[in-house]
Amino acid sequence: MLYVAGEKILVLMSPLDASQVFKDENSFAFDSFIDMVYRGVGNVSDEANRILWRTPKEGFTSLHPNPHGKVLVHPGNALLHKQLLTPSYLQELTRKVTGCIEDNMQWESFFDTSVLSSNTNTKIVSLHCWCRDVLIEAQNRAWFGEYIWELEPRMTVLFDEWDINSWMITYRYPRMMAKAATRPRDRLIKVLTRYLDTPREKRSGGVPFVNELEDEERHAGLSSEDSARIMFIILWGINSNVQMTTFWMMAHLLKRPAVAAAVREEISVAMRTTESTESTSGVTLAEVVAHDLVSCCPLLNSAFNEVLRIHSTGSSVREVVKPVRVRGKSIPLGIKVLIPQRQLLLAMEAFGFDAHEVDLSRFLRDKSLERHAHYRPFGGGITLCSGRVIGRREVLAFVALALWRYDMQPLEAGEEAFGVKGMPFPKLDEGKPSLGMSKQVEGHDMFVKVTRRDH
Numbered sequence: 001m002l003y004v005a006g007e008k009i010l011v012l013m014s015p016l017d018a019s020q021v022f023k024d025e026n027s028f029a030f031d032s033f034i035d036m037v038y039r040g041v042g043n044v045s046d047e048a049n050r051i052l053w054r055t056p057k058e059g060f061t062s063l064h065p066n067p068h069g070k071v072l073v074h075p076g077n078a079l080l081h082k083q084l085l086t087p088s089y090l091q092e093l094t095r096k097v098t099g100c101i102e103d104n105m106q107w108e109s110f111f112d113t114s115v116l117s118s119n120t121n122t123k124i125v126s127l128h129c130w131c132r133d134v135l136i137e138a139q140n141r142a143w144f145g146e147y148i149w150e151l152e153p154r155m156t157v158l159f160d161e162w163d164i165n166s167w168m169i170t171y172r173y174p175r176m177m178a179k180a181a182t183r184p185r186d187r188l189i190k191v192l193t194r195y196l197d198t199p200r201e202k203r204s205g206g207v208p209f210v211n212e213l214e215d216e217e218r219h220a221g222l223s224s225e226d227s228a229r230i231m232f233i234i235l236w237g238i239n240s241n242v243q244m245t246t247f248w249m250m251a252h253l254l255k256r257p258a259v260a261a262a263v264r265e266e267i268s269v270a271m272r273t274t275e276s277t278e279s280t281s282g283v284t285l286a287e288v289v290a291h292d293l294v295s296c297c298p299l300l301n302s303a304f305n306e307v308l309r310i311h312s313t314g315s316s317v318r319e320v321v322k323p324v325r326v327r328g329k330s331i332p333l334g335i336k337v338l339i340p341q342r343q344l345l346l347a348m349e350a351f352g353f354d355a356h357e358v359d360l361s362r363f364l365r366d367k368s369l370e371r372h373a374h375y376r377p378f379g380g381g382i383t384l385c386s387g388r389v390i391g392r393r394e395v396l397a398f399v400a401l402a403l404w405r406y407d408m409q410p411l412e413a414g415e416e417a418f419g420v421k422g423m424p425f426p427k428l429d430e431g432k433p434s435l436g437m438s439k440q441v442e443g444h445d446m447f448v449k450v451t452r453r454d455h
């Protein structure tokens with residue numbers, strides 16, 4: 001048991017205990033944390049908070065069947081799960097988002113904000129900004145349509161500023177000292193509010209979830225601004241983990257050219273098929289990503305799994321709401337329970353004596369590791385990540401396109417090219433809370449020399 005700011009927290013570090021917590025949703029609840037995030041991070045109004053938690057007995061009616069008498073927060077979550085887990089919705093989302101990633105990965109489309117220096121044949125890019133610009137742009141365009149970019153062309157940078165500084169809010173910094181977080185957050189909420197206040201014909205092209213959630217929230221009586229605050233929280237979850245997983249996966253592959261070359265060889269058959277059609281809509285890439293890259297490229301997927309293992313620093317949290325026993329000991333009501341990822345994912349009894357080392361082939365050599373009780377990088381139970389399928393697809397799409405289209409060479413510490421100096425390999429920041437994937441220590445990055453590849 002830990003005491004933090006006078007509060008008792010039960011920290012569980014065994015996979016068996018974690019399993020019990022994930023299975024028993026009635027005793028270990030998550031609602032108080034949703035409430036905390038909506039109020040503390042999204043800053044929803046008191047009135048909105050009342051509407052979000054109003055039961056059917058208190059007047060809440062859903063637009064969807066609600067046999068279990070849930071409050072607005074839950075059907076909203078169910079709509080997100082429908083978007084992410086129903087095959088036809090997921091397929092359409094994959095098509096849209098990989099199409100956007102493919103567009104953004106063209107030589108001519110590199111964002112100015114990613115390129116530090118260039119000539120006709122070479123670009124020096126910040127890996128952090130390249131992943132951020134390609135993926136956040138793609139995800140927002142896929143989810144909301146083109147119009148969101150007309151409202152705020154600096155969306156990727158604002159989102160990054162928020163993500164990097166969001167710990168100031170989770171650590172409850174005084175308002176005056178947390179402006180680096182509140183400024184980008186408040187701007188993004190303003191953009192989303194304007195988006196929701198725009199007639200639908202003008203903001204078409206997004207996924208059904210956005211309109212479905214908006215309809216449900218308006219029906220329940222939420223204002224545009226409070227709906228935008230909730231969308232903002234969801235968007236944060238969507239953007240942060242994908243961007244960071246891609247960053248770490250690219251960084252580790254670029255540090256190990258032999259493994260990167262083997263991955264390039266492994267993806268070549270699949271990637272060649274994307275070039276044999278005239279399609280630029282992403283349909284072919286979407287199919288290749290969903291089938292070939294996920295199912296037929298074991299080294300690529302092993303690298304992805306290992307990066308999740310090494311860089312997940314999030315925790316699952318619950319509150320005890322019913323009398324319950326853990327290992328025979330009764331746990332009082334109201335106790336918060338924390339299951340940190342990192343200890344489980346670095347355990348030697350699960351991953352071997354070199355569990356702290358990065359080995360991108362680890363999951364290729366031992367395929368059973370992916371199902372190991374210690375390996376839950378997407379959490380479990382009610383908070384098991386519903387974006388795990390699309391998340392993997394997006395990361396693999398970026399990595400495969402980068403390896404297939406470009407030769408990339410990281411600038412070593414002290415090495416200089418085109419006036420840009422390289423830096424040491426980025427370090428993971430263990431001191432700040434994360435939504436799952438760790439960030440790098442602020443200011444750490446990898447600068448990469450990128451040229452086009454002939455194949």
Ligand code: HEM
Pocket residue numbers: 077080084237238241242245308314315316317377378379380382383384385386387388390391392395435436437
């Ligand atoms: C590779 C990328 C991703 C990683 C590593 C990741 C990781 C995680 C983790 C660790 C959790 C929390 C588990 C817990 O509290 O027990 C989580 C939850 C969640 N993630 Fe992800 N995630 C990724 C991508 C995505 C994407 C792309 C989406 C949406 C499009 C998404 C949507 C969610 C949602 C909605 C939750 C809350 C649980 C739920 O209701 O599904 N994630 N994710």
